[in-house]
Amino acid sequence: MRLALLRLLFVVALPLVLVTVWWLASDDSTDVYWPPLRTILTTFPDVWTGERLRADVVPSLLRLLAGYTAAAVVGVALGTVIGSYRRVRAVCEPVLEFLRAVPPPVLVPVITLFAGIGDTMKIAVIASGCVWPILLNTVEGVRAVDPVMAETARSYGITGVARLREVVLCSAGPQIFAGLRQALSVGIILMVISEMFAASNGLGYTIVQFQRRFAVPEMWTGILVLGLLGFALSVVFRVVERRVLAWYHGLRASSRRS
Template identity: 55%
Template sequence: MTAYPGRTVAPPRRRAVGHRTAAGVLHALGLPMLLLVLWGLVATRTTSRFFPDPVTIADAFVDTWIGPAFVEDVLPSLARLGLGVAASIVLGVAAGTVIGLTPWLRELLEPLLEFLRAIPPPVLIPVMMILLGITDTMKVVVIVSGAVWPILLNTIEGVRGIDSVLTQTARSFQVTWWERLWFLVLPAASPRIMAGVRQGLSVALILMVISEMFASSAGLGYRIAYFQRNYLIAEMWSGIMLLGGVGVLLAVVFGLVERRVLRWYHGIREVNRA
């Protein structure tokens, strides 16, 4: 802080950081607030009961989700989503690393992987219901069946793209296989892995909802479909808003984790940009 007679002025750098923070918050909230205002104006001029105003949806949100429904529907859905994402990351990174490091295995599995990736995960839900029953395990498996592919394929490409000079140098210094894997392979492939995780999160959220719309009696997807079938329009919109909020929360949490995991990568980019 710089002191002047009668006042205290923040340094220019601190003021600049504050201005950037305020501008970032304004940019993040400006468009959503504008859309809410436009939504409210349009809703007041229409007589369609399928397009309620934001205030009605907000009231329905409080009445519907603040209470037992949060424990009975939201928390189990989030738990299944978390399990599905965690399993997808473990399977995708482990299998992708092995396949990426083994050229003959990669060539052998490439046609099969392309075939399996082309199958839309929702069409597997009836098969999963027959094999696993209408259980939480079935819903988690459905999430994994779609979310694992972006992680797996990005991990394979990330491992394949490691500079051969680095690999040869590590071998010449007789670095062990586990040390190469932990200190060379995974860090070098981590930007692609994190890109795959980001894509997998979006797919997992979609499949969480779809899996709960089939022969289910609880969960966010079931509840939204129930509201739609019974023409509870405001409640249906409130469920959609809740799903959007979950998506935003996932994006924020992932952004924090990504900045920590790829701190070295973003530092190199900043240096190169300067």
């Protein structure tokens, strides 16, 4: 019980300090672009009603989920193939290095030309940015599979799908989840950017509309919603990661004790 309370204290200590500093630093502010935190928090419940959450937050989350899922499937599948075969990796590596160097926001006008201005464009933008951390981490994870483990599995007749699931993906799992964690942050950023272009709803669209109307406190509430959304998704991701990689975290914990 004491350990759990101590961990909770570590988790909430820094946010409380930052909020306190923000409150004190902005309390006497008369700057229209830097309103007091008190004003922002007072405005928050008036802006983010249940209707607005359904109209803006839910569509943003659905686009993020669709783009992120597509990137995860493509990234893990291609990364497994590229990481498993040296010749495929030699052929693909120059192209991958070229494509990953192109910032995803630059592709928004190009994707808009082909996909239009609907949800397809926004999902494609999110997927185009999220795929690279997942793909590259999967490649490195598959390349790092212990050759002794792979040879042992072969000697026991573990081949095909069973070898892919039990040896390759299991061994590369920590690296793959590292890429998935990076991609989640990228996806949230691209979700907002894509909604700033020719959108009619979503968090990015709403924040821009507040900014254009000089509704500064309302704009800050949208930024707070984005921060809370990122935190909530990070917590959910950590729970999933703990469940999927329970064997890995258990192995690390036992190695620390020994």
